[in-house]
Amino acid sequence: MSATIIDGKQVASEVRAEVATGVAAFVERHGRAPGLATILVGDDAASAVYVGGKQKACAEVGIQGFDHRLPGDATREQLVALIEQLNADERVSGILCQLPLPGHLDGVEMTNLIAAEKDVDGLTVGSAGRLALGLPGLRPCTPAGVIRLLDHAGAQLSGAEAVVIGRSNLFGKPMAQLLLQRNATVTIAHSRTRDLEAVAARADVLIAAVGRAEMVRGRWIKPGATVIDVGINRLAEPPAGRRSSLVGDVCFDEAFPVAGAITPVPGGVGPMTIAQLLANTLQAAELQAG
Amino acid sequence: MSATIIDGKQVASEVRAEVATGVAAFVERHGRAPGLATILVGDDAASAVYVGGKQKACAEVGIQGFDHRLPGDATREQLVALIEQLNADERVSGILCQLPLPGHLDGVEMTNLIAAEKDVDGLTVGSAGRLALGLPGLRPCTPAGVIRLLDHAGAQLSGAEAVVIGRSNLFGKPMAQLLLQRNATVTIAHSRTRDLEAVAARADVLIAAVGRAEMVRGRWIKPGATVIDVGINRLAEPPAGRRSSLVGDVCFDEAFPVAGAITPVPGGVGPMTIAQLLANTLQAAELQAG
DSSP: OOOEEOOHHHHHHHHHHHHHHHHHHHHHHHSSOOEEEEEEESOOHHHHHHHHHHHHHHHHHTOEEEEEEEOTTOOHHHHHHHHHHHHHOTTOOEEEEOSSOOTTSOHHHHHTTSOGGGOTTOOSHHHHHHHHTTOOOOOOHHHHHHHHHHHHTTOOOTTOEEEEEOOOTTTHHHHHHHHHHTTOEEEEEOTTOSOHHHHHTTOSEEEEOSOOTTOBOGGGSOTTOEEEEOOOEEOSSOOTTOSOOEEOSBOHHHHTTTOSEEOOSSSSSHHHHHHHHHHHHHHHHHHHHO | OOOEEOOHHHHHHHHHHHHHHHHHHHHHHHSSOOEEEEEEESOOHHHHHHHHHHHHHHHHHTOEEEEEEEOTTOOHHHHHHHHHHHHHOTTOOEEEEOSSOOTTSOHHHHHTTSOGGGOTTOOSHHHHHHHHTTOOOOOOHHHHHHHHHHHHTTOOOTTOEEEEEOOOTTTHHHHHHHHHHTTOEEEEEOTTOSOHHHHHTTOSEEEEOSOOTTOBOGGGSOTTOEEEEOOOEEOSSOOTTOSOSEEOSBOHHHHTTTOSEEOOSSSSSHHHHHHHHHHHHHHHHHHHHO
16 A cells, blocks of 8 residues: 555646636636736845746736836835735736845735735735635635645545644644634644644644654554645755655655655645635636626 | 632632723723723623623723614614724724624624724634734633633643634634644534544543533543533523533533533633623723823
8 A cells, every 4th residue: 555646736737727717718808817916025036936936827827927026125115105006006916925025024014015805825814814714715825725635635624633733824824724614623733742743643634834854754644644745845965766855844755655645745735836826816806806 | 539610700800800900000091991882783682681791890890881772673884883983982992793683784794894903802804813823912702711711720731732622703713723822732623523522532621612511521531631611501400419500511510520620600611701801991992092
């Protein structure tokens, strides 16, 4: 017995194809494309790569990209003015402020200036509240992408024991909410959890998002469980027998013989985030168009 | 061995005394008392009792009460106008719209018209989002009261396995968030949970909020656990040997010899809700006064 590998690249490309179809229909009805504005402050190399990837993905599905860049010493007033301008711009369906911001700017404050209906990252207070209360709204991209992967893998969520390791605002907490909405019995574990191995071993659905390379070992996994690895950690060199030096939070080689299904790193959860951002942008455009 | 009984009446009276002291200091500084506006639409007898209890509690600690009543056939426009008037009224620190509203009015919509800084019930999208993201804000009264009871009982929350049975917006979901902030490993169980007894039996801190009389049995409880019973169910007649026909969601007589500490019904969680409402009203007044 060994696990089915959940192919995130394939599922992400399905999502992108669905979005492209939806965008074409939107253009047909409204005479314009949905638009995604990205804001990058400063010249952090990794952030520039992320923003570039998002803009490229928009172009591929027909979403109009608005690529805004401010210098690293931009003032709070400049950034506020830009966000307010984008909030008011009807061509802009979604707004994404790439984090982290330079130290003199408050990422939480700036994110919360984004109009609720354009919050395609799902990270504002309004979006978090709508999720917590079970109201419709834009959901954070990575947890939404994980739900899509679980559905693709045929995971039974209702009544399942789901364990999320990690409690960030970006992933762990909204992930738990989405699993609860799907009627899983949800446990959130974290750095203070006493016996993490025992908690993980209860999980029918185990989701690791801790940012520690290969922390989740094979013996932590309930036989047959569905394992979702959200971590992306770069080792100094590739592990024996691998080409990539990227590894997840799960020790794949140990987990593979035990799990029922598992996402690889890379090629698992990673590709879903941008795909879901595109889906959120289309959803936002459709909601704004009524 | 038998459990320590957590005396909610005593803890609630401590909270009320603290609020009374805080209110006196507020009056000293600002020349006016904090104010709580309650809104009751229609003549539901139970709702009238609740609102009356809240107004009486305000008077006892020196909070100025504003007791607004609308007829059962009040229009949406009338209720909206009242909430907007109270939002703008500087004497009103907190606003509480008693639920449920008559069927032609949308309780979620109306609640969300309350200004974030006056949301002393902690039930708006903004308050739920602030709680989910770990930002400061007004927290729902009953879960906040339970945290106070747990602290009073000396329960160790950091690293503890906490299980919340029930996932309502009013209690279960915010309770889980508050426990997570205190570094517990938190599980939310509910009607779809497969083996509720086994899940409950893992809990160092077990919190039942399901609304089913005495559903949680003695064998569900880990020896020494702290048990918080949020249920209030009225039986046709008092159980054998009892004077009150009110029982909780936990079978007290079975739980008492097993648990380390337990809240009774009545006299456990119940008294905390109004006490915490008073504390929230004072907190709101202080925040608004800067």
